[in-house]
Amino acid sequence: MPGINYFYPEFEVVRNDARCIRCQVCARQCANEVHSYDPERDLMLSDESKCVNCQRCVSLCPTRALKIVKSDCRLRENANWEGDTIREVYKQALSGGVLLSSMGNPKNYPVYWDKILINASQVTNPSIDPLREPMETRVFLGKKPEKLERDENGNLKCELTPQLELSMPVMFSAMSYGSISYNAHESLARASKELGIYYNTGEGGLHEDFYVYGPNTIVQVASGRFGVHRDYMEAGAAVEIKMGQGAKPGIGGHLPGTKVGPDVSRTRMIPEGSDAISPAPHHDIYSIEDLRQLVYSIKEATGHKKPVIVKVAAVHNIAAIASGIARSGADIIAIDGFRGGTGAAPTRIRDSVGIPIELALAAVDQRLRDEGIRGNVSLVVGGSIRSSADVVKAIALGADACYIATAALLALGCHLCRTCQTGNCNWGIATQKPELVKRLNPDLGYKRLVNLMTAWNHEIKELMGGMGINSMALRGNRLMLRGVGLTDAELRILGISHAGE
Ligand code: SF4
Ligand code: SF4
Numbered sequence: 001m002p003g004i005n006y007f008y009p010e011f012e013v014v015r016n017d018a019r020c021i022r023c024q025v026c027a028r029q030c031a032n033e034v035h036s037y038d039p040e041r042d043l044m045l046s047d048e049s050k051c052v053n054c055q056r057c058v059s060l061c062p063t064r065a066l067k068i069v070k071s072d073c074r075l076r077e078n079a080n081w082e083g084d085t086i087r088e089v090y091k092q093a094l095s096g097g098v099l100l101s102s103m104g105n106p107k108n109y110p111v112y113w114d115k116i117l118i119n120a121s122q123v124t125n126p127s128i129d130p131l132r133e134p135m136e137t138r139v140f141l142g143k144k145p146e147k148l149e150r151d152e153n154g155n156l157k158c159e160l161t162p163q164l165e166l167s168m169p170v171m172f173s174a175m176s177y178g179s180i181s182y183n184a185h186e187s188l189a190r191a192s193k194e195l196g197i198y199y200n201t202g203e204g205g206l207h208e209d210f211y212v213y214g215p216n217t218i219v220q221v222a223s224g225r226f227g228v229h230r231d232y233m234e235a236g237a238a239v240e241i242k243m244g245q246g247a248k249p250g251i252g253g254h255l256p257g258t259k260v261g262p263d264v265s266r267t268r269m270i271p272e273g274s275d276a277i278s279p280a281p282h283h284d285i286y287s288i289e290d291l292r293q294l295v296y297s298i299k300e301a302t303g304h305k306k307p308v309i310v311k312v313a314a315v316h317n318i319a320a321i322a323s324g325i326a327r328s329g330a331d332i333i334a335i336d337g338f339r340g341g342t343g344a345a346p347t348r349i350r351d352s353v354g355i356p357i358e359l360a361l362a363a364v365d366q367r368l369r370d371e372g373i374r375g376n377v378s379l380v381v382g383g384s385i386r387s388s389a390d391v392v393k394a395i396a397l398g399a400d401a402c403y404i405a406t407a408a409l410l411a412l413g414c415h416l417c418r419t420c421q422t423g424n425c426n427w428g429i430a431t432q433k434p435e436l437v438k439r440l441n442p443d444l445g446y447k448r449l450v451n452l453m454t455a456w457n458h459e460i461k462e463l464m465g466g467m468g469i470n471s472m473a474l475r476g477n478r479l480m481l482r483g484v485g486l487t488d489a490e491l492r493i494l495g496i497s498h499a500g501e
Helices: 025-029 056-060 083-095 182-195 208-216 230-235 262-268 288-301 318-326 347-352 357-370 388-397 406-411 442-467 488-494
Strands: 011-015 035-038 043-046 066-070 116-118 139-141 164-166 170-172 217-221 238-242 308-313 332-336 378-382 401-404 481-483
Touching: 011 043, 025 035, 025 056, 056 066, 116 388, 116 442, 139 378, 170 182, 170 442, 182 208, 182 442, 208 217, 208 230, 217 230, 230 288, 238 288, 288 308, 288 318, 308 318, 318 332, 318 357, 332 357, 357 378, 357 388, 357 488, 388 401, 388 442, 388 481, 401 406, 406 442, 481 488
Parallel strands: 170 401, 217 238, 238 308, 308 332, 332 378, 378 401
Antiparallel strands: 011 066, 035 043, 116 481, 139 164
């Protein structure tokens, strides 16, 4: 009984036999071994129970003979017991284990970005053409002085605590070496350098080959302290303390031992083949005072030359938490919303814990303003920033910059099959298998990232120009936003008026 698979495969392989030339490209490209060739019958066969719909075979089939479709063979579902829910019960009855998933929360919660509209100038307030007029998207992240001061000669005193300078208000979010491949990391590092932005090591340490990208690297210190040592801290442009992650608030990280090969093991400073499990809490942090100690320990260790970021998941009392962090000495707060991606998370946590980044951001920005400490920190938000429009809306809601991860992986070829946790990524991204890793060419990967960011930066300028704004003075200008189809409570938290008002 326990070994019986109770359900029909989720996807079907539709192969047009008239087009198929039996080249077996699909069989060679599929790490999940869906396709095989039967020489006796000269037929390509499919084992659809293994298909994750990553679209690798579809993309590379030379004759366009393949389609993967969602199976229309449905379980006996209803509005309460949907097919996925039933399937998950079957899976747990079979395995007895916690359900694991990857990428972000796919549930049908409101996407507030899609319910917020941006203003544009008409008649009385001229718009700005970014092709013909100067437009500044550079931002500096870090603590800002409360007021402008001048010396005895009347010159502006410009001494600032360490800042991160970004050519545009977007960075690549934390993705560890181990959860993603060497070639994916190289692509992110090279793109960051070319763009003048930053990528983030995540909790996996920094591979020795990537120290040269240190000036564009944010190094992370997570509860497991994997790969954390003096040279690592010295190498980064900023240090991020990871207290939480949007995809799995309240729990630690887990990299399966199958992804811990020699290189990952050396970088993380853990034995080869061992599971890398970071604990849920930092065992030395039980209060804001403890966090402050770690912030200042890191500042001491790095000669007070690097901004310290504290990253937290967006949870119910995020405004109060952020207020504490802003008083802890941190220079930047990174908030990760509940749709943030991950290499692996318990499905129930990913889909049920946390709050949307839009609400968290608005609440935090307002709280810090109300308390007069907004200038103590910069705010970076992530957790499903999908486009330049999301970036502009986030900035108008109060963010200084955005973190992106899933969009960056899509630029590298990810097809959102949501099976990163298996280590069998057919696109060479979320895998450590050499034969798969080499499918992602970093020479092309980094250019695609540069293209994506260049396009977004241009769109950000166009959107700002449309509003008649030519710099990141847009930050926190909620008058530029209107809501559609939102309740009074949602509008109040977002601090915006309804469209038409
Ligand atoms: S890749 Fe396309 S043409 Fe080649 S065997 Fe597979 S389905 Fe047939
Ligand atoms: S990174 Fe790879 S495994 Fe993960 S969702 Fe994208 S294509 Fe699938």
